[in-house]
Amino acid sequence: MNGLALQDIRACFEGAIPAVVATCSADGVPNVAYISQVFYADERHVALSFQFFNKTRQNILANPRATALLLHPVTVRFYRLHIRYLRTETEGPLFEGMKAQLAGIASHTGMQDVFRLLGSDVYEVEQVEALEGEPLPEPPPRAGLLGAVRRASERLARCASLDEALNAVLASLNDLLAVRHAMVLMHDAALQRLYTVASSGYATSGVGSEIGIGQGVIGVAARERTPVRIGHVTNAALYTQAMRSSFDAHVPDFEPVLEIPYPGLPQPHSQLAVPIVNGGRLLGVLFVESEVDLRFSYEDEDALVAIAGHLGAAIELLQAATDSLEATASAPPTAAPAAPLPPLPVRHYAANDSIFLGDTYLIKGVAGAILWKLLGDHVRQGRTEFTNRELRLDLALRLPDVADNLEARLLLLQRRLVEQGAGLRIEKTGRGRFRLVVERAVQLVPA
């Protein structure tokens, strides 16, 4: 390679502006093709998305020499890569990373099943050529990202509960990285879904809203355990629209059926979803988005992966710490003289543990089962003080497959109750202990 390194032009691999590649058949006929994705593999290699058995494909198998033309999305300077085809990967981290990014692009118009990556064509980069032109000014270098990660990590280290940890992450993203729209979703391994437990910067919190594993940018990041970053969502959507006209008959629209609306931006331009993984287990997804194109760079991705790593470790540690604590002294019960309101009917549907307060949907699943147990104990025994441990044992008896991450379920329930403002609350009274506050009589209605 000559003086210019592949590393220096990483911005060109954002996929915002499509790249083109020229190949040549064995009998000497050149061919030009647009490439959905030129992926930075390492400092000496790029991978091109192989989606269809086309002329480019035939050509590189017969004659491995190719030339790619890239455009820097900010400076608008052209770069030519002189590359040589080495091999095609159809599994492994490179393939999964590319596939996830491509699937994320496709998911915005429901093209998951069509816009598929058949392989990652790996090329050795022999030369990087910067072309003459009249480029626009370079953006000023971003300073202080490492410092931001450090401060986020310090804030996380001070947290003693999941609630605090999630708030610390969202506040750090806002204060230190100027991220205005963010959410954290937790993984429900039994149901293969992700549920929102915290968000910032949206009109509604969306706490309790769900996304299937593999659905959209967030779901794909979860399924593939890899960051998914899209710098130009509208452009990606346009691209898939062109593909879609060929497939309309075969592709059913995906129907997000959600009781609680997903809080995301109506017209996002940039999105970045980072899996929260600890000990090889998927715990959830940290997701950020923006109304601005190309808002999240490689550097942002690096920072978010580091922060998500800290968050993952914190979640597991806080969970373990909570589990190891016995409830000793019970806090004094709050005297809560019930206001003279008619009893609140609370309906429970056993099929999915969904709970309605009056006519308003509150929550379902494990969080719903928890509330139904708490209210049952309260009505039958007058109890208000509970421990995580007894809840876990109770759930393990009744829902043996789904009793994971109790802290997150409780937090979800706590936040949904606050949002509903129906006179029911959960207050933490210590580590591993909490109180059910019932300000208004409830009437339990099994449905």
Add this chain to the structure above:
Amino acid sequence: MSTAPVIPPQLLAVMVRGVSVIVSSRDAAMRPSLMRAVGSLVEDEGREVTVYLSRPQSRQVIQDIAATGHVAVVFSSPSTHLTVQLKARSASMRQAEEGDRPVLAAYLLSMEREIELAGYGRELTRAMLAHKLEELVAVRFTPELAFDQTPGPRAGARLGTER
């Protein structure tokens, strides 16, 4: 009788309007070369095609076209992704001149519109297509083959040769 391929009206309209144009050739060692054109002119229902290359950016492509005659050119609309590729085994080249200015100006205007529809400002288009007239080479050819390359499973389908 011309053997030039028939280009369907929808794709021909895209080419005539002025969209992204990428020009490619190859050298004697079968190494491909390519560059984006800064202008195009499509005449006689697609039988005569002229693309403009900036010499400082396109030395290898120009040299390869001169040496081998092979040229492959893709027209693609950034706003709709309708794409067509033309191929020929011979092309003529000349220096661009004052008379080409209106063609280049019309092309720039069309590209600004196209790229705005794809979500980018005019500043980007102007920087991308920046050139000096005295450095431009006009490459003219009659397509021998044409392919529909609109993204999708039918990409690569050869367009008919009957008129």
